[in-house]
Amino acid sequence: MRWSKPATPTTPVTPWPPHPPPGETELERAVRLEEEKEARRKSDVIDREIELERVEQRKHKNCTRVLLLGQAESGKSTMLKNFQLYFAPGAFHAxxxxxxxxxxxxxxxxxxxxxxxxxxxxxxxxxxxxxxxxxxxxxxxxxxxxxxxxxxxxxxxxxxxxxxxxxxxxxxxxxxxxxxxxxxxxxxxxxxxxxxxxxxxxxxxxxxxxxxxxxxxxxxxxxxxxxxxxxxxxxxxxxxxxxxxxxxxxxxxxxxxxxxxxxxxxxxxxxxxxxxxxxxxxxARLQTIGVEQHTISVERFGQPSHRWLFYDVGGAKGQRASWVPFFDDVDAILFLCPMSAFNEVLLEDRRMNRLLDSFNLWKTICMSRLLKGTTFILLLNKSDILQSKLEAGSYKDGPNDPDHVSEYLKRKFVAMCKHNSARERQLHVHVTCATDAIVVNNLRSSDYI
Incomplete structure (x- = not known):
């Protein structure tokens, strides 16, 4: 026996604008028309916003989206300026x-x-x-x-x-x-x-x-x-x-x-x-509060133009909540840890050691399920300042040797990433000085950014 699908009751479509109700007074009509006008205005605004969002999505469809993370003064903005200098020198000098x-x-x-x-x-x-x-x-x-x-x-x-x-x-x-x-x-x-x-x-x-x-x-x-x-x-x-x-x-x-x-x-x-x-x-140093968005066009030899979209966010403790909305919309995380900060504390929290704060930030980011498919690039930054501090004998718990310290930190961060990530992820580690152009060149020539 063949069963037929029961008919689904249809919902009557309300015409727009609605028909004037019977017995409508002039005042009621004027109020109704004003309300309809306001409703159309709001609808047009929403339509424009949707269209602008579509245009923005099409514009960034072929972009590599990179989120720069790290505590305040870790070198995020300096690294971004270095990218601009290397790939968009005209705009940089302007x-x-x-x-x-x-x-x-x-x-x-x-x-x-x-x-x-x-x-x-x-x-x-x-x-x-x-x-x-x-x-x-x-x-x-x-x-x-x-x-x-x-x-x-x-x-x-x-x-x-x-x-x-x-x-x-x-x-x-x-x-x-x-x-x-x-x-x-x-x-x-x-x-x-x-x-x-x-x-x-x-x-x-x-x-x-x-x-x-x-x-x-x-x-x-x-x-x-x-x-x-x-x-x-x-x-x-x-x-x-x-x-x-x-x-x-x-x-x-x-x-x-x-x-x-x-x-x-x-x-x-x-x-x-x-x-x-x-x-x-x-x-040059200028503290940014909030989020800066930068698009950098890259012209590769024999290849069409490629674009990077960088999100540079404030790193102070009170600004870190603004990071999360970007987690589900980026291809790579560029995390900067200032190695030279082993004997410093946060300006906004004098009880917190800066290196320990970087460890805590890194652990939180690795645990985020929103970033499970995102490439991680760790930059152990400020190697030049680290070297000058070690030469002055500032590191008391081991050899005052930059290679020894940077290798220890590298092992520490890699182990934390493996232990706190839900699944195995791409992780690339570089020892850097953010003002050194060779760092950007190495990242450019890689296949992961």
Whole structure:
């Protein structure tokens, strides 16, 4: 016996726009028409968003999508700049004018940090009340000489304000905060300016610069450069002064190991005709809050153009929740661990060792089921700073040899990946210095990115 499928009741289709209800008053009709108009507007907005999403998906269909991960100051943004320099040099050099403002800010903040730190500075006076200072027993710096520097270099406070306001122009509420909320001196480092991801600060600087060139009034960036040029000799003398070096050493401050260090080249960087070199741009430090998206087109010999889509995310503890939405939409994870951070702590959590924090981050990422099919590339970064620390005898638990330390860390990270991954995954490990172009060349020539 053959059974027939029972008929499925059909749902009546409501016409749109709906027919006017019977007995509708003029007021009710006006309200109904306004509601229908608003509904159509919302529907059109949704349709446009869907279409834009489709266009974006088609645009990125042939992209290799790479997510840059790691704690703050692990070298993510530097590595990205290195990719841009190597594969898109034209676009990289076009941004040099914007990066000059960042480099000048890095230099000025280092100078102001020193003047605040040494005896008589605001940070020094604030901290002496509750903590014994190395300086209190035997002054290492001549007070009169420091007063001379503070007077001569006082205009750099204005330069810092100008640069921060310009870089934070898309978010004026943050400009003043970035100047006032300096990291306390006993953290051993100069404060940073932060830029929101996607703010387009480089394009903004270029637009304002071009608009100024058309008009007659001088640009505030030009004013900042003139002040910096006038102070360049005093900056160099401050940095080279033996008592200043002794004072920094007494406070365990090593500015040379910090990102955005340009004091060794102050005369060149502060000159009126200064143009940033590629190496200067790679060394420049600018903290990003949020997510930056960068597309880099690659032209390979004998092959059609290939594109990489990089997601550069903030690495501070409070920003790591923003990583997860990208986990299910990337082809590769580029994880950077700063090997030189074995004797450092997080700025946002002084109880957490930075190397231990990298271990914890790595374990969490390896355990993520969203990344089960994703290629992992581990960069044991800052090998140059690691070597300088080891040469100074900073590593107490074993041989002060870079190869020994990097090999130990490599075994540690590989073992953690195998133990915490749900299944065997592709993992590639490189010992790197993010400012070294050979690293990018090795990644480019590989088959996994």
């Amino acid at each position: 941004e040099a004018d914007a990066w000059r403002a960042v480099i000048h800010l890095n230099l000025v903040r280092s100078v102001n940090f020193i003047l605040d730190l040494l005896p008589g500075g605001p940070s020094s006076l604030l901290f002496e009340a509750s903590h014994p200072r190395h300086f209190s027993d035997k002054p290492l710096v001549d007070g009169g000489y420091l007063r001379h520097f503070r007077m001569r270099l006082s205009p750099l406070r204005q330069v810092e304000l100008i640069l921060v306001q310009r870089l934070s122009a898309d978010d004026p509420s943050r400009a003043a905060a970035n100047v006032e909320e300096a990291i306390p001196w006993y953290y051993g480092r100069a404060s940073e300016v932060s830029i929101r991801g996607g703010s387009g600060w480089k394009a903004l600087l270029r637009r304002k610069r071009n608009a100024t060139q058309v008009g007659a009034r001088p640009d505030d960036l030009d004013k900042a450069r003139q002040i910096l040029h006038a102070c360049r000799q005093d900056i160099a003398e401050l940095w080279e002064h033996a008592d200043v070096q002794r004072g920094l050493e007494a406070e365990d401050v090593v500015l040379r190991d910090q990102s955005g260090f340009f004091l060794d080249e102050a005369l060149r960087v502060a000159s009126a005709d200064y143009e940033p070199t590629p190496q200067d741009i790679l060394r």
